[in-house]
Amino acid sequence: MAELITVEDPADPRLGDYTDLTDVELRRRREPAEGLFIAEGEKVIRRAHDAGYAMRSMLLSAKWVDVMRDVIDASPAPVYVVDPQLAERVTGYHVHRGALASMQRRPLPEAAELVATARRVVVMESVNDHTNIGAIFRSAAALGMDAVLLSPDCADPLYRRSVKVSMGAVFSVPYARLDPWPRSLETIREAGFTLLALTPDEKATALDEAAPHRMDRVALMLGAEGEGLSRRALAAADEWVRIPMSHGVDSLNVGAAAAVAFYAVATGRSGT
């Protein structure tokens, strides 16, 4: 059971995990280096906890202590109780969800390990926007994708914004890095997957005609908003697929495109 500690000094070194949360550049370097990530809000903290992540500490305003009591009791991590103004001075923003937790990262699994048991995987290349990463994980979880594989330059799924937008799906969908890129895509192919590259290119097969739900093992490759997949990634794919779109319109947002493609890959698993 955790200790409740009231902290009144914003410079208290025990709050070090929570400083300067609005400085994205700083935090994106610091958090992986120090092996931590930040979960925000009751629901997301519970999901991180339920997924087995160890808690380093929690930072709560007083009224959240009762709400989080069961999580507090289930962990030996210290709980720092602070008033909202102090939380704002430490973190740099108004923590309107009233609860933050600093959690311990775990080593990522190997890609080969994930693809050994998966049937539907998402492969992302250079998706470096935290909101998009989070949205894609959320859709991947809802639509039954088994794992996510990330090129080395994709953004961190455990960054606070990704975690929040994913509604905690980054904890439930296992993921790994693919390095070197794109050569290690071979690992996926060797595991029996068809590599499908999602692209607006007219030479690609329409998604419904490609019928990926009939394929045994599918790895769906997505590029970043705007640029899409690189030439090298496209060359490494087994097949190109596209979402049929109206003429004269910009492509879908990458999150919307991902959701559509996951649906096309998933639907039919029940036999339709």
Add this chain to the structure above:
Amino acid sequence: MAELITVEDPADPRLGDYTDLTDVELRRRREPAEGLFIAEGEKVIRRAHDAGYAMRSMLLSAKWVDVMRDVIDASPAPVYVVDPQLAERVTGYHVHRGALASMQRRPLPEAAELVATARRVVVMESVNDHTNIGAIFRSAAALGMDAVLLSPDCADPLYRRSVKVSMGAVFSVPYARLDPWPRSLETIREAGFTLLALTPDEKATALDEAAPHRMDRVALMLGAEGEGLSRRALAAADEWVRIPMSHGVDSLNVGAAAAVAFYAVATGRSGT
């Protein structure tokens, strides 16, 4: 051809259309009342202009004058050239896209008029988040929906944030209000549409089994993030459809759900 006017006083009344742009509550009342909306950034301004909206004025930093020269020349509206600091003082934020235009609203068409020629329409109930409205319009345009119908309490598609997130799709997909709600859904049914309510309810038919792409005329009803469609709206539908989802996960984000449903409604128009 427009007049170029350098303005150096942030209180200049000619800049009145651009004041306090960050005050959402104020702007959401003021803009419809005054018959204007704000387009931001070169691409979106061009799309509003190309869609035939009349320009009231433009607010540009000097370096954007050449880029926008053809639009300036094609309109009689005055162009206010200001330095970026002044733009920030007037609007309340750093206008990093460097170009704003105040455009004249047009009267909305009647719902009956839109459904007379459409085959696929989106019906939104109580979607009052500007980002979600914009994202749904963008997907609707890309995936070939013909029109959008909004319950009276949906957010304004011409609010600056909606316009931006939609990438200008709010100018190309025609829309109307449905009032009274939900009674005026009858207008759509009378035009020969099947009203499909999208809901996570287990009693709903899976979207792929419902096969909406085989239906002649489809009106797809969407509710707000979180709450979904109201009981009254669900009761007014002809059929309930759901996106098949994994157990134990939150539903999709409304934007992702909309994109999946539009795809399911659209795909097969080419005969598959």
